[in-house]
Amino acid sequence: MRIVFRGTVQGVGFRPAVYRTAVSLGCRGSVRNDGSSVTVDIDKGEQFLETFLEELPPLAIIDSIDRSEYALPESVKGFTITDSSRSASEHIPSIPADTAVCPECISDMRHGRRKGYPFTTCTNCGPRFTLLESLPYDRERTAMAAFPRCFRCGEEYSDPSKRRFHHQTVCCPVCGPSYRLVDSEGKTIDGDPIATFATMLSEGKIGISKGWGGMHINCTLDRVGKLREWYGRRYKPFAIMVRDAECAERYVDITPEEMEQLTSPQRPIVLLRKKRDDETLELLSPGIDTVGVFLPYTGMQVLLFDILDTDALVMTSANPPGEPMITDDREILALGADMYLLHDQRIVNRADDSVLRLCGEDVFFLRKSRGNIPCYYQVDKTGDVAAVGAQENLAGAVASKGRIYPTQYIGNGEGIGVPEYLDEAVRLQIRLLGAEPSIVAEDLHPAYRNRPLARRLAEENGADIIDIQHHWAHGASLMVDRGIDDHLTVLALDGTGHGDDGKAWGGEVLSCTMEGYDRLAHLEYIPLIGGQKAVYDIRRLRLAIDMINGDESDTGFTDQETAVLSKLAGNSVGTSSFGRILDALAYSTGVCSERTYDGEPAMRMERYLDPHDYNEYSTETRNGVISTAHLFSGLKRSRDPTADASGIVRAILSEMVDIACDDAESNGEDRIGITGGVSYNVPITLMVRDLAGARGMDVVTHTRVPNGDGGISTGQAAIALNRL
Numbered sequence: 052m053r054i055v056f057r058g059t060v061q062g063v064g065f066r067p068a069v070y071r072t073a074v075s076l077g078c079r080g081s082v083r084n085d086g087s088s089v090t091v092d093i094d095k096g097e098q099f100l101e102t103f104l105e106e107l108p109p110l111a112i113i114d115s116i117d118r119s120e121y122a123l124p125e126s127v128k129g130f131t132i133t134d135s136s137r138s139a140s141e142h143i144p145s146i147p148a149d150t151a152v153c154p155e156c157i158s159d160m161r162h163g164r165r166k167g168y169p170f171t172t173c174t175n176c177g178p179r180f181t182l183l184e185s186l187p188y189d190r191e192r193t194a195m196a197a198f199p200r201c202f203r204c205g206e207e208y209s210d211p212s213k214r215r216f217h218h219q220t221v222c223c224p225v226c227g228p229s230y231r232l233v234d235s236e237g238k239t240i241d242g243d244p245i246a247t248f249a250t251m252l253s254e255g256k257i258g259i260s261k262g263w264g265g266m267h268i269n270c271t272l273d274r275v276g277k278l279r280e281w282y283g284r285r286y287k288p289f290a291i292m293v294r295d296a297e298c299a300e301r302y303v304d305i306t307p308e309e310m311e312q313l314t315s316p317q318r319p320i321v322l323l324r325k326k327r328d329d330e331t332l333e334l335l336s337p338g339i340d341t342v343g344v345f346l347p348y349t350g351m352q353v354l355l356f357d358i359l360d361t362d363a364l365v366m367t368s369a370n371p372p373g374e375p376m377i378t379d380d381r382e383i384l385a386l387g388a389d390m391y392l393l394h395d396q397r398i399v400n401r402a403d404d405s406v407l408r409l410c411g412e413d414v415f416f417l418r419k420s421r422g423n424i425p426c427y428y429q430v431d432k433t434g435d436v437a438a439v440g441a442q443e444n445l446a447g448a449v450a451s452k453g454r455i456y457p458t459q460y461i462g463n464g465e466g467i468g469v470p471e472y473l474d475e476a477v478r479l480q481i482r483l484l485g486a487e488p489s490i491v492a493e494d495l496h497p498a499y500r501n502r503p504l505a506r507r508l509a510e511e512n513g514a515d516i517i518d519i520q521h522h523w524a525h526g527a528s529l530m531v532d533r534g535i536d537d538h539l540t541v542l543a544l545d546g547t548g549h550g551d552d553g554k555a556w557g558g559e560v561l562s563c564t565m566e567g568y569d570r571l572a573h574l575e576y577i578p579l580i581g582g583q584k585a586v587y588d589i590r591r592l593r594l595a596i597d598m599i600n601g602d603e604s605d606t607g608f609t610d611q612e613t614a615v616l617s618k619l620a621g622n623s624v625g626t627s628s629f630g631r632i633l634d635a636l637a638y639s640t641g642v643c644s645e646r647t648y649d650g651e652p653a654m655r656m657e658r659y660l661d662p663h664d665y666n667e668y669s670t671e672t673r674n675g676v677i678s679t680a681h682l683f684s685g686l687k688r689s690r691d692p693t694a695d696a697s698g699i700v701r702a703i704l705s706e707m708v709d710i711a712c713d714d715a716e717s718n719g720e721d722r723i724g725i726t727g728g729v730s731y732n733v734p735i736t737l738m739v740r741d742l743a744g745a746r747g748m749d750v751v752t753h754t755r756v757p758n759g760d761g762g763i764s765t766g767q768a769a770i771a772l773n774r775l
């Protein structure tokens with residue numbers, strides 16, 4: 052029999068696992084890697100498959116298994132692994148992602164020749180993508196090329212009975228990379244680097260540690276105040292790394308679905324509900340009910356927690372605000388930490404920690420990166436395209452051979468070095484996939500900083516450029532996420548995206564296909580007084596609303612300022628953004644008076660939104676415009692704004708859901724979708740579910756592609772593929 056396995060079968064210990072099963076069953080035959088697939092020629096095929104599928108290597112993901120007749124020649128004795136061959140035909144590479152150090156390797160780090168060695172990994176675990184230069188995944192094309200295997204590691208590599216058989220990055224204290232600890236000036240600090248780092252953290256110092264895809268700033272929880280001062284971050288939440296799942300439960304409440312994510316080999320940061328009344332937790336994410344929690348995933352982090360007397364550390368990406376994470380040892384010294392735990396293994400590809408939260412069983416990726424990238428979404432369109440995404444939470448995407456591959460999370464497009472990082476990441480995907488894009492897709496917004504990259508990519512590949520409306524791309528990204536290729540009516544609830552009419556959209560009901568979209572309805576335009584300034588000074592939103600209502604304003608502006616702003620309002624761009632409505636609501640109810648980081652007012656608003664506790668408000672739609680301003684008339688600050696805030700949000704959603712459901716029904720569908728950055732807000736998504744459910748409609752939510760702008764490039768790529 053000939054068996055062909057397709058999927059993530061390279062760099063995951065697949066062939067050795069085949070070998071071990073075949074030998075244990077006394078089979079004859081061979082296994083080989085064909086670049087994209089693994090082919091097994093074997094005599095007792097059925098018996099082999101039955102056993103092998105029970106014992107799959109943990110990192111393998113099988114997309115398909117093809118069986119065909121094949122008479123194994125009598126001359127074949129025993130079972131062998133033959134060399135990789137890159138077949139020229141239909142080549143779809145699988146690019147492995149980084150995976151948390153496995154329990155066997157953790158035990159190897161506690162005794163034996165790898166005792167205390169933080170780079171211990173095996174075919175079942177360890178960094179992959181962040182070390183990878185090019186394919187196929189072999190040591191000489193990774194950062195480990197600089198560290199030739201020693202004799203004993205060579206023996207493990209060649210022994211089919213060992214877990215490190217054909218493990219490309221096998222290493223040990225004799226031959227592999229190592230850590231060192233340096234002070235603020237870069238001078239080496241004597242002693243065991245990890246143990247000394249742990250001691251210094253316990254003394255209250257702020258340190259930086261180098262991991263797999265980047266570096267983290269670390270300190271103990273009682274130093275959060277000092278960290279905020281030092282790092283210049285007043286309120287933006289920090290994530291914590293805790294020793295293990297049991298310790299996590301001391302800080303947060305965890306559902307079984309959340310626990311599964313927290314302990315998964317991808318080890319994302321999971322946003323979890325804080326246990327109440329804990330002052331330290333409150334300082335980590337002021338005004339917000341959740342805090343980001345993750346578990347150790349590198350050998351160094353495991354060893355660090357072995358030594359630390361505390362069970363949690365603040366762990367946040369080490370980068371100057373808005374810029375990509377630093378990966379260079381010399382550059383990092385400029386951050387001014389007390390000490391740096393560095394190593395000499397080059398980070399080839401940066402990858403920030405993934406961040407997600409759960410809404411029931413649905414996974415909302417706020418950031419899809421380390422552990423989850425590379426990945427792909429199957430689509431039934433062939434051809435090659437590239438997409439450069441939007442501006443905030445930037446990520447790119449490349450589509451080839453019926454799959455869309457998003458890049459890792461890149462950052463905020465306005466940050467220094469961010470467009471360059473996007474350039475690198477998109478080109479890497481193009482190179483790894485051997486893609487030749489014939490269309491490059493970009494956002495409609497004329498001022499986004501990634502547009503020059505789109506120009507260059509198009510010129511170099513002789514490709515066309517297409518501009519895609521932001522919320523249509525959100526809709527398309529949700530369709531890709533859920534494998535819907537015909538039609539979906541969506542609520543696009545978002546911060547800002549450039550509209551066809553030049554206005555700032557973001558509260559839209561769109562009837563979407565991959566060919567185009569109809570804008571069925573949108574929220575009333577409210578002037579963004581002074582443009583972007585109104586996004587940060589949210590008092591201006593309330594002032595604009597008061598002006599629409601003809602109400603007296605109580606926003607703290609002087610009469611003179613009010614006069615100037617009123618004049619300015621006439622020339623300001625209007626916005627239909629749902630995010631801005633939440634900002635105005637946060638200001639008006641006294642929940643938040645300024646925005647110190649992206650999304651802050653809306654995030655602080657979340658704890659006051661309750662799908663079941665609300666006052667009755669109502670609104671109406673005329674000519675596709677849903678009125679919103681009148682809801683604010685008479686709205687005052689109060690100690691508990693829950694019922695009013697929930698009522699207002701629900702009234703607006705109710706109108707949007709009705710319009711969306713009418714459209715879905717007229718298309719013979721029993722579902723609508725919800726997408727955009729505001730859909731991360733769990734109570735809002737639940738309200739939409741309730742309202743649609745009352746009409747017998749299901750709500751399609753994101754679960755693989757990020758809800759927010761991190762998913763835009765995936766939607767753009769799908770739309771571009773459709774143009775081919």
Ligand SMILES: [Zn+2]
Pocket residue numbers: 152153154155156171172173174175176177
């Ligand atoms: Zn391992």
Ligand SMILES: [Zn+2]
Pocket residue numbers: 200201202203204205221222223224225226227
């Ligand atoms: Zn070695």
